[in-house]
Amino acid sequence: MPHLAGKRILLGISAGIAAYKSAHLARLLKKAGAEVRVVMTEGAQAFITPLTLQALTGEAVRTSLLDPEAEAGMGHIELARWAEVVLIAPATADLMARLAHGHADDLLTTLCLATEADCMMAPAMNQAMWRHPATQDNAVRLAEYGWRLLGPDAGDQACGDVGPGRMLEPESIVAMLSTATEPLPLAPEPLAIPATAMPDHATALDALGLTITLTAGPTREPLDPVRYLTNHSSGKMGYALATAAARHGARVRLISGPVSLATPAGVERIDVESASEMLEAARQAIADSDIFIGCAAVADYRAEQYNEHKIKKTPGDETLVLRLVKNPDIVATMASAEPRPFVVGFAAETRDVEAYARDKLERKNLDMIVANDVSQSGLGFGADENAAVLLWRDADNEPGRLELPPQSKATLADAIIATVVARFHATQREARKAPQQDTP
Incomplete structure (x- = not known):
């Protein structure tokens, strides 16, 4: 993935069972030559530990907005400026809702408001939650704000349901991320349609x-x-x-x-x-x-x-x-x-x-x-x-x-x-x- 070599990617992880895939995703991003730093929400830590991500990235994992040591140097602003790409995977329905409405009540949402990086997310949730009109409205609003949604995929879900809402596999996310960071524009110029x-x-x-x-x-x-x-x-x-x-x-x-x-x-x-x-x-x-x-x-x-x-x-x-x-x-x-x-x-x-x-x-x-x-x-x-x-x-x-x-x-x-x-x-x-x- 030559277009990821040297890219500064901030990987955000929110609270979903798909967080287990984030470890593999971090590893693939590092293997592609990217610099990776991780920010986890409080709920994400119930599914995967910061120590795992630290071992895979070689970087300290940030988990709190009110970390006195990090915030002495305005750490959330430093992270927002450092990132060339903000990638949230998994992105839960709750996190999508908070970002769609401008909330800044934890480290991840705060730096998302403060960054000028390319912002992407891989949604992951129950199929009924994904199909709910509120989630669909939030997805549209996020797209209008400049977020790019990667997926979701469809298939068997941890809860036993079948349908759309699965987080894309890490290999697909890395492939899409590589495409999005090519020097050519991702999407063609829109044509006038009657x-x-x-x-x-x-x-x-x-x-x-x-x-x-x-x-x-x-x-x-x-x-x-x-x-x-x-x-x-x-x-x-x-x-x-x-x-x-x-x-x-x-x-x-x-x-x-x-x-x-x-x-x-x-x-x-x-x-x-x-x-x-x-x-x-x-x-x-x-x-x-x-x-x-x-x-x-x-x-x-x-x-x-x-x-x-x-x-x-x-x-x-x-x-x-x-x-x-x-x-x-x-x-x-x-x-x-x-x-x-x-x-x-x-x-x-x-x-x-x-x-x-x-x-x-x-x-x-x-x-x-x-x-x-x-x-x-x-x-x-x-x-x-x-x-x-x-x-x-x-x-x-x-x-x-x-x-x-x-x-x-x-x-x-x-x-x-x-x-x-x-x-x-x-x-x-x-x-x-x-x-x-x-x-x-």
Whole structure:
């Protein structure tokens, strides 16, 4: 992690069972070359001892705002000035609430108010606490104050519940921290999005609390043990979308065909090969998904019959006839599910791009479609840049359109996710306003 070498990181630890992960996190940060100092809340010391953190960092651990020896030199201000990054892991619901409302009633909250460092936190709490509107409001407020939230993850919890609220694993936090300290800006410049597409209260964490499932990359349809049908998709666009969705605050599940790309930090990845495997993974994933984005370049056809042994060349034959059958249409299947998520498709075309895309939007009953011209040199498959046109219909069945010019896939992905989430929120508002039918 070259970008962490020499970084001055103040690690704040609050009172949660996930504090046991903080010891491993401190060790990883030191291993990456960072200078690490630790501040613990009083409650955190019930879960892990200051001596453990002192042994791992080689620095005295601070626990009290009213430490006469430290405060003789205004220790909390010295710590606030020393830090280049303030990282709180775990950050409990209580600590988030206190920071969101400007409290300064212990050493950690006081130095957070006094610092000009980059501030990040890894939330950790029960799934119901994370989902509570007060916690969600606090998370949004913290983002508006400049805090970056890393996670939370979802899964089994110490209390026996299952859902979002787990602290990210230390390895993921270090990876995200390294990305955040690169010399390039973390997030692309925001693009102007039409007011008709935006939610009432767009924020830096507009996807907070949402689960987004994406497909990415190509599929491989086997012919025999050594050959398969596939396409030129690199997966870069789908992975950029997954990264952007996580940055917008969503829990992200990425169903990936075979690609040579690293899993984005904080993203759950499910590897598949064929279209059938991708469909099965998608079916299982949409049960708790708010948004489904079908970005994968799924092979339209597969071999009718798989050959158990390598297909051999026959002397004298100059041609080989393969009988192909249609693969399942994954995005259309998701759009016909009940209940269904907000479904976004992709249309990679070489001519009449918008016409074909609009037809696919209507025919497959999608909520939105992202159309791009893959015939343009330097854009699309395998390239680092892309352009797109986003198409949808609003509540009055009026067509919506947003054109995004050529730009890096990372920047484009951020604009796509912002628009998708905005349309999701708008659709939710429209559904709430729709007259409810009386049940007999």
